[in-house]
Amino acid sequence: MLSLDGFRADYLDKARTPNLDSIASVGVSGRLRPSFPTLTFPNHYSMVTGLYPNHHGLVANSFFDKKLGRYSIGDRQSVERGDFYHGEPIWATAGRQGIRSASFFWVGSEAAIGGKRPDYWMQYNSKISPLTRIDSVIHWLSMPQETAPGIILWYIEEPDYTGHTYSPDSRQAIEKVEQMDKVVGEMLARLRKLPNRDQIDFLIVSDHGMATYTPEQSINLAQWLDEKDFEYIVDGVPAILYPLPGKVDKVMKQLEQVPHVKVYRKADIPDRLHYGSNPRIGEIVLIPDIGTYIYFSTNPTFVTGGAHGYDNAHPEMLALFAAFGPDFPNAHRIEQPIPNITIYPLLCRLLGITPAPHDAKEQDVERILQP
Known part of the structure; x- marks a missing residue:
């Protein structure tokens, strides 16, 4: 599962995105409704726990805990401290049930949460290029079955960074969206060359949209x-x-x-x-x-710039969702937005494992998997 940070759902209507568009014809497409507040850390962690931020503890990108002190996404010490994170992330659920996991920069994967990290994980470094990240993902997908991860989570900071700097309505943001589509195209081309390609489900999500402020x-x-x-x-x-x-x-x-x-x-x-x-x-x-x-x-x-964090009812906050693979129907468009907490039980269903308690509804998982 790849997350493209800040990929507003309607960027697909504003930019040329042939690779993302191609997924819609062979898989599932729709829009994710982020959890409130519509911020990066709370929503990435909601997607992998199935919990609202109110329940998993990352209540904002920055907050104050009376016992633990200040949490801030720019502070390595707090980001890597496991007791800030509640709930059970998908890598812990998978590990308990005998499935290995890998993460390239997913929120929470650098902390030992309940004593658990993914089997393979990287310390965050924004300077690592998207293509280098693809290399690692392909390496994990090519490992022998006895050591290969059953689930891989990876993350790219764009188009969020560009949307903040220039606003989501800017030419620069649309160009960055088109560049991210090319990254997806490269990943698809590399996937097609793998001998196990027909056994891989590929999901592309985003944590939130973006709106212009003045x-x-x-x-x-x-x-x-x-x-x-x-x-x-x-x-x-x-x-x-x-x-x-x-x-x-x-x-x-x-x-x-x-x-x-x-x-x-x-x-x-x-x-x-x-x-x-x-x-x-x-x-x-x-x-x-x-x-x-x-x-x-x-x-x-x-x-003037771009921001998110707003009420999740605003259409500007809706986020990208696309998926294809053996477990997904073909050319299935989901019209109503899907709460992003649905991603956790969806991943558990794809892995054939029992989820930990979560806030999502089973019928939302069915909406994704049933044409």
């Missing part, structure tokens, strides 16, 4: 709030605030007039987002409108 609609919370009232602040989309004891009411009052933003006490977040009961979530969560970015800075530089 300076005119962006917010600097430093104009409304005093940093001294907080234990910890996560700005961006969504913004998650950890007020000091006794400060919640004051902060809620100060936020009443902030435009383009829905402000929630964590207990009042809408049920459909499945978010708000985890103790790692700050007491106040700000979910901005599409087009708005939230800063907390004494001197912010407002720019």
Whole structure:
């Protein structure tokens, strides 16, 4: 299973993607609805545990845990610390049932979660090219049966990085999508040469979409709030605030007039987002409108760019899904978006193993596998 980070579902309509289009004719295609918040780490981990972020513990890309301290995707120490991650990832489920696994940069695979890592894994290094990653995947697929992994997870940072920098509506983002399609084409060509090609299911997913935000609609919370009232602040989309004891009411009052933003006490977040009961979530969560970015800075530089993290009901947040292989029907288009927590029980079904407890529905797995 390959993840192309930030591959918005409708990029397929905006760019020339002959290789991804070819999968639709021989396999399954559709759109994934990411879990909230529509961020990279929570969603990659949701796909391999079948749990909402509220349940698996990666409640954002950055958050605060009263016992363990701060988690941030840029901090190697926290990323590699197993007790930040709850639930059972697919590599642990597979390993318990005698199936080896490999990961090239999947979220969580660098930490010993419940004491378990994939059998083959790599420490994250963004400088390793997509083609080098393909080499490793093909190597794993070519190993003798007694040592080969039964499941391989791999990850590429694009088109997310380019979408953030230039916005998803930019020429650069569309060019990067077309470049990623060529990477998929290279992988397909290499797959076709393998003697075991008819026994391989290949899934391509993404963690979330991307939306354009503008300076005119962006917010600097430093104009409304005093940093001294907080234990910890996560700005961006969504913004998650950890007020000091006794400060919640004051902060809620100060936020009443902030435009383009829905402000929630964590207990009042809408049920459909499945978010708000985890103790790692700050007491106040700000979910901005599409087009708005939230800063907390004494001197912010407002720019136009791309962001995600928004309410997962927005179509701009929908993500890529395509799959083919012996276990998938041909030319099967799934019209309604599939919750991305469905990926975990789907992988378990493909591997013939029993899943750990999860939040997904069996009928969503059936929607993918039944034409």
